[in-house]
Amino acid sequence: MSRAITLATARRVLNQLRRDPRTIALLLVVPALLLSLLRWLLTNQRANFDHIGAPVLAIFPFVAMFVVTSVATLRERTTGTLERLLTMPLNKLDLLFGYSLAFGAVAVVQVGVCAALALGPLGLQIAGAGWLLFVVGVLDALLGMALGLFLSAFARTEFQAVQFMPAIVFPQLLLCGLLTPRSSMDAALRAVSDVLPLTYAIDAMQRVTRSSGFNHQIGIDLLVVCATAVAALILGAITLRRRTA
Amino acid sequence: MKYTEAVRLRGLRVVRGGREILHSVDVSVAAGTITGLLGPSGSGKTTLLRCLVGVQVIASGTVEVLGTPAGDPTLRRRVGYVTQAPSVYLDLSVRENLQYFAAVLRAPASDIDTVIAEVGLGPYASDVVNRLSGGQQARVSLATALLGAPELLVLDEPTVGLDPVLRRDLWTLFGQLAASGVTLIISSHVMEEAGHCQQLVLLRDGAILACDTPDALRRQTGADDMDEVFLRLIEAT
Numbered sequence: 001m002s003r004a005i006t007l008a009t010a011r012r013v014l015n016q017l018r019r020d021p022r023t024i025a026l027l028l029v030v031p032a033l034l035l036s037l038l039r040w041l042l043t044n045q046r047a048n049f050d051h052i053g054a055p056v057l058a059i060f061p062f063v064a065m066f067v068v069t070s071v072a073t074l075r076e077r078t079t080g081t082l083e084r085l086l087t088m089p090l091n092k093l094d095l096l097f098g099y100s101l102a103f104g105a106v107a108v109v110q111v112g113v114c115a116a117l118a119l120g121p122l123g124l125q126i127a128g129a130g131w132l133l134f135v136v137g138v139l140d141a142l143l144g145m146a147l148g149l150f151l152s153a154f155a156r157t158e159f160q161a162v163q164f165m166p167a168i169v170f171p172q173l174l175l176c177g178l179l180t181p182r183s184s185m186d187a188a189l190r191a192v193s194d195v196l197p198l199t200y201a202i203d204a205m206q207r208v209t210r211s212s213g214f215n216h217q218i219g220i221d222l223l224v225v226c227a228t229a230v231a232a233l234i235l236g237a238i239t240l241r242r243r244t245a
Numbered sequence: 246m247k248y249t250e251a252v253r254l255r256g257l258r259v260v261r262g263g264r265e266i267l268h269s270v271d272v273s274v275a276a277g278t279i280t281g282l283l284g285p286s287g288s289g290k291t292t293l294l295r296c297l298v299g300v301q302v303i304a305s306g307t308v309e310v311l312g313t314p315a316g317d318p319t320l321r322r323r324v325g326y327v328t329q330a331p332s333v334y335l336d337l338s339v340r341e342n343l344q345y346f347a348a349v350l351r352a353p354a355s356d357i358d359t360v361i362a363e364v365g366l367g368p369y370a371s372d373v374v375n376r377l378s379g380g381q382q383a384r385v386s387l388a389t390a391l392l393g394a395p396e397l398l399v400l401d402e403p404t405v406g407l408d409p410v411l412r413r414d415l416w417t418l419f420g421q422l423a424a425s426g427v428t429l430i431i432s433s434h435v436m437e438e439a440g441h442c443q444q445l446v447l448l449r450d451g452a453i454l455a456c457d458t459p460d461a462l463r464r465q466t467g468a469d470d471m472d473e474v475f476l477r478l479i480e481a482t
Binding site (some may be wrong): 004005008009011012015016019020079080081083084085086087088089090242243244245 | 261262298299300302316322324331333334335336337345346349351373
């Protein structure tokens with residue numbers, strides 16, 4: 001592992017993103033617009049907005065990071081730059097941590113914009129602290145990023161990578177406990193829900209919504225989210241092969 | 246230098262998808278020389294080069310590069326590799342690409358301007374790569390391989406699509422590099438480029454047709470033009 005190479009990779013990824021202002025705008029503006037739309041939709045149902053605002057705030061960055069990173073890493077594979085890097089003295093984790101740093105920085109800005117908008121102009125009321133909403137949101141975005149990095153290994157084209165979004169993300173959205181409480185799910189579905197990482201990401205947001213302060217339940221949720229993200233990165237490193245057929 | 250043979254292949258076989266791509270290939274390349282790997286499209290040139298840089302799974306045989314088994318981590322800084330399709334970041338500038346790869350190779354920052362000048366991209370250093378022509382993009386990819394003063398350069402069709410002046414300039418550069426002790430292995434399907442090489446490896450259908458100096462091959466076949474040499478060698482087998 002080399003800190004210099006990790007940082008150089010992060011800088012390179014951010015430079016590439018800088019050349020693509022439309023993607024930056026989409027990453028920053030779309031979640032904010034969707035949150036505003038939700039607030040408008042629930043104009044006469046303030047309690048509902050307060051109830052689902054924080055979990056929804058976590059979902060947008062999660063999904064956006066998943067798609068952007070899976071396409072970015074797939075592009076690295078298909079353009080041959082990945083093969084070139086793997087012939088160089090670069091540890092695979094240098095590359096993945098570099099990506100994580102760069103997209104983590106994007107997630108910080110993205111979640112920051114969303115949280116400021118939700119808690120400010122949109123008037124979202126939560127029992128927990130605003131900073132906790134922000135931290136959980138960023139960690140959830142990093143989870144989406146790590147899953148995207150890992151799963152891009154199984155896509156051969158950008159079409160396939162984009163289709164992983166409905167295939168991987170939608171089931172987690174349905175089963176995470178946002179549409180229907182987990183307690184009222186069929187036992188089998190609940191068991192599936194128990195092993196899906198987004199469940200814990202959303203649970204953390206629901207706890208921030210309901211309870212003030214940091215409790216150990218949120219701690220466990222965030223531990224699961226972080227552990228899954230790290231595991232996905234390590235599995236992602238294993239899928240990068242220096243020698244291919 | 247602890248090696249006299251920069252490359253030593255013995256009984257190299259590569260099988261891909263049940264089909265044998267390289268059939269027991271033996272090649273030796275002397276250090277500090279230019280070797281041309283010539284052969285028609287589909288003859289196995291790229292596969293052979295991939296074996297040298299250690300990215301190809303091989304079925305059997307040995308591949309030694311700079312006195313070390315190919316793919317050894319210590320070789321990653323000593324071997325430069327240019328793939329046929331330019332493998333650089335299209336959405337970065339020429340300089341940004343080189344800055345990144347120099348950081349990965351831990352090459353000195355001064356290398357960046359040197360290699361940009363060597364491939365003649367000085368006026369385009371700040372241009373984003375996807376706005377450059379195909380030949381210019383290929384030269385960005387070549388410049389990347391020159392970073393960090395590698396001892397062996399493995400170049401897959403580096404001169405395709407370049408105008409004659411640029412081709413001449415690049416062959417002059419390759420000659421200078423060889424004179425300074427760098428070993429170059431350059432694949433091409435353009436037989437006229439053979440004249441720039443000290444050694445030629447003619448590959449056809451995954452087997453070595455001939456491996457000698459251009460003059461020796463001309464004498465052996467009595468042909469002057471490399472295309473004709475190739476034809477006569479095929480007819481003789």
